Amino acid sequence: MTPAARIQSAIELLDAIIVAARDGGAAADTIIARWFAGRRYAGSKDRRAIRELVYDVIRLCGERPETGRAAMLALVRERPELAEGFDGSGYGPAQIGEDEPVASAGVAPKWLIESLAASGLDDAQQAALLERAPLDIRVNRLKGEREHLIHELPDARPLEFAPDALRLPPDTRVDQAPHYRDGWFEVQDAGSQIVSLAAGAAPGMQVIDLCAGGGGKTLALAAAMGNHGNILACDVDRGRLSRLTPRAERAGVSIAETRLFDPGREHEALDGWADRADLVLIDAPCSGTGTWRRNPEARWRLTPQRLEKLTQTQAHLLSLGAGLVRPGGALVYIVCSLLDAEGADQIAAFHAAHPEWRIERPGLPIGDPRGEGVRLTPLSHSTDGFFVAMMRRP
Ligand SMILES: C[S@@+](CC[C@H](N)C(=O)[O-])C[C@H]1O[C@@H](n2cnc3c(N)ncnc32)[C@H](O)[C@@H]1O
Numbered sequence: 001m002t003p004a005a006r007i008q009s010a011i012e013l014l015d016a017i018i019v020a021a022r023d024g025g026a027a028a029d030t031i032i033a034r035w036f037a038g039r040r041y042a043g044s045k046d047r048r049a050i051r052e053l054v055y056d057v058i059r060l061c062g063e064r065p066e067t068g069r070a071a072m073l074a075l076v077r078e079r080p081e082l083a084e085g086f087d088g089s090g091y092g093p094a095q096i097g098e099d100e101p102v103a104s105a106g107v108a109p110k111w112l113i114e115s116l117a118a119s120g121l122d123d124a125q126q127a128a129l130l131e132r133a134p135l136d137i138r139v140n141r142l143k144g145e146r147e148h149l150i151h152e153l154p155d156a157r158p159l160e161f162a163p164d165a166l167r168l169p170p171d172t173r174v175d176q177a178p179h180y181r182d183g184w185f186e187v188q189d190a191g192s193q194i195v196s197l198a199a200g201a202a203p204g205m206q207v208i209d210l211c212a213g214g215g216g217k218t219l220a221l222a223a224a225m226g227n228h229g230n231i232l233a234c235d236v237d238r239g240r241l242s243r244l245t246p247r248a249e250r251a252g253v254s255i256a257e258t259r260l261f262d263p264g265r266e267h268e269a270l271d272g273w274a275d276r277a278d279l280v281l282i283d284a285p286c287s288g289t290g291t292w293r294r295n296p297e298a299r300w301r302l303t304p305q306r307l308e309k310l311t312q313t314q315a316h317l318l319s320l321g322a323g324l325v326r327p328g329g330a331l332v333y334i335v336c337s338l339l340d341a342e343g344a345d346q347i348a349a350f351h352a353a354h355p356e357w358r359i360e361r362p363g364l365p366i367g368d369p370r371g372e373g374v375r376l377t378p379l380s381h382s383t384d385g386f387f388v389a390m391m392r393r394p
Contacts, residue, residue: 001041001042001043001046001091002089002091002092003084003085004084004085004086004087004089004091004092004093005091005092006046006049006050006053006085007053007072007082007085007086007092007093008091008092008093009035009039009042009046009050010050010053010054010057010068010072011068011069011071011072011093012035012068013031013032013035013050013054013068014054014057014058014065014067014068014071014072015067015068015069016031016035016068017031017054017058017068017297017300018064018065018066018067018068018071018300021064021297021300021301022064022300024301027295027297028054028055028058028295028297032050032051032054053072053075055296056075057071057072057074057075058071058296058297058300059130059296060074060075060078060105061074061103061104061105061106061300062104062105062106062107062108062109062112062113062299063103063104063106063108063109063110063299063300064109064299064300064301065103066101066103067101069093069100070100070101070102070103071103072093073096073100073101073102073103074102074103074104074105076096077102077105078105083096107126107127107129107130107299108126108299109299109302111304112289112299112302113126115339115341116289116338116339118340119338119339119340119341119343119344120340120370121338121377124379125377125379125380127379128377128378128379129289129290129292129293129338129378129385130292130293130296131293131378132170132293133170133189133293133294133378133384134167134168134169134170134382135167135168135169135170135171135172135174135187136159136162136165136166136167136168136187136188136189136190136193136383137156137165137166137168137174137185137186137187137188138164138165138185138186138187138188138193138220138223139164139165139166139184139185140164140183140184140185140186140219140223140251140252141164141223141224141226142183142222142223142226142227142251142252142253143182143183143184143251143252144184146158146163146164146165146166149166149179149184149185150166152177152179153166153168153172153174153177153179155168155169155172156168159190161190161194161365161366161381162190162193162194162197162365163197164193164223165190165193166185167190174187175187181250182250183249183250183251183252186216186219186220186247186251188216188220189291189383189384190382190383191290191336191376191381191383191384191385191386192216192217192220192336192383192384192386193220194364194365194366194367194376194383195334195362195364195376195386195388196217196220196221196224197220197224198332198362198363198364198374198388198390199217199221199224199279199281199330199332199362199390200279200330200332200390201221201224201225201229201279202224202225202229203225203226203228203229204225204228204229205225205229205230205278205279206229206230206276206277206278206279206326207221207225207229207230207231207232207277207278207279207280207281208231208232208234208270208273208277208279208280208281208321208324209221209231209232209233209234209256209281209283210234210280210281210282210283210317210320210321210324211234211235211281211282211283211284211285211317212233212234212235212240212241212244212256212258212283213235213237213240213241213244213283214240214241214243214244214247215233215243215244215247215248215256217281217283217334218231218233218244218248218253218256219247219248219251219253219256221281222248222251222253222255222256223251223253225255227252227253227254227255228255229255230255230257231255231256231257232256232257232259232273233256233257233258233259234258234259234260234261234266234269234270235258235260235261236260236261236262236263238260241258241260244256244258245258266320267320270320270324273324274323274324275323275324275325275326275327276324276326277324277325277326277329278326278329278330279325279329279330279331279332280321280322280324280325280329280330280331280332281332281334282314282317282318282321282331282332282333282334283334283335284313284314284317284318284333284334284335284342285310285313285314286310286314286335286336286337286342287302287306287307287310287337287339287342288336288337289336289337289338289339289385290335290336290337290338290376290377290378290384290385290386290387291336291384291385293378293384294384307339307341307342310342311341311342311346314333314335314342314346315346315349315350318331318333318346318350319350319353321333322350322354322357322391322393325393326393327393327394328392328393328394329392329393330360330390330391330392330393331357331390331391331392331393332362332388332389332390332391333346333347333350333373333388333389333390333391334386334387334388335386335387336384336385336386337385337387338375338377338385338387340370340371342387343370343371343373343375343387343389344370344371344372344373344387345371347359347371347372347373347389347391348371348372350391351372351391354391356394357391357392357393357394358391358392358394359372359389359390359391359392360390360391360392361373361374361389361390362374362388362389362390364376364388366381366383367381367388368380370387371389372389373387373388373389373390374387374388374389375387375388
């Protein structure tokens with residue numbers, strides 16, 4: 001493909017991503033994969049170049065642009081050499097007009113920048129939310145040691161602050177490695193690994209993972225428990241939860257049982273579990289501001305209304321989780337967001353409603369205190385952004 005044709009392809013993809021972000025459609029990665037599947041003529045170099053153009057534009061434009069072309073023109077302002085591709089040739093975009101609309105560059109929409117700033121993130125912290133993320137894996141203690149695996153993955157380096165983590169260059173294809181198929185490791189951000197460890201899961205415990213999704217944290221808890229005890233892995237999303245069982249088998253985890261929730265009727269699925277769990281983990285649905293490095297188009301999806309709905313669900317889950325913890329047991333709340341509305345404020349509201357519970361600041365090897373919890377940020381800790389808090393039932 002010519003450079004002009006690559007730019008035109010990126011513009012078309014951006015158009016589809018913008019519509020999907022507006023209407024709650026598929027994620028950018030899915031749209032890109034489908035698009036390439038239907039265009040076999042695009043070789044691997046074309047694909048890489050188009051993908052990079054698309055993601056450079058998404059990272060650049062904080063506000064959802066009107067069109068893919070206006071978004072691409074914002075990148076042309078940063079990289080004027082790209083203007084040559086607007087040559088009006090057969091497969092290329094039309095020449096650039098004098099007064100064409102150009103999308104604005106920025107970290108996020110104005111309201112969201114204000115919320116991030118009010119949550120204690122200065123300009124440098126905000127900018128780091130959009131840097132390229134490394135690739136971290138969690139070595140599965142049920143299968144072997146990090147020291148062994150490091151010899152199998154030549155580019156991997158151990159992270160001091162996360163005992164099971166290895167860090168690799170961003171584009172490493174680890175899913176092709178035989179040790180991956182054999183369950184020796186999972187792809188998991190180091191921040192996600194240490195907030196999972198901070199939950200304090202231990203062998204023999206009765207654990208409920210209320211928002212288990214595809215099981216990233218469930219598997220980390222199971223490894224910390226040495227595969228002894230029980231984990232009830234719940235979620236409202238059938239598709240995500242269905243991925244947990246084969247992953248658990250691959251990882252040698254036999255203590256996780258899945259349970260699908262009907263939203264609003266979770267009590268029915270949790271019959272018999274009231275006041276029983278040693279540990280309830282709530283890895284709550286959130287705006288994902290801490291994972292923009294991996295999903296930068298999430299900024300184009302978030303609205304104040306959507307944030308309000310998320311905070312309501314989080315409060316509902318905290319109240320549901322509290323009823324499942326045994327006396328002396330722990331409720332651990334995690335979000336991959338850095339907005340106080342989803343983190344520190346939720347815990348303050350929980351504490352006000354449950355003054356008899358003790359809030360214990362989780363003992364993470366890295367992190368900054370935020371409200372009654374701890375926060376990790378890409379700039380300060382070189383992980384995805386997380387907030388974690390631990391509440392102990394009297
Ligand atoms: C942050 S994700 C969980 C990720 C997962 N724990 C992991 O580590 O891979 C949040 C999950 O909450 C689920 N969820 C949303 N509303 C829920 C509800 N009312 N009850 C339980 N799960 C819910 C979503 O389907 C999503 O899978």
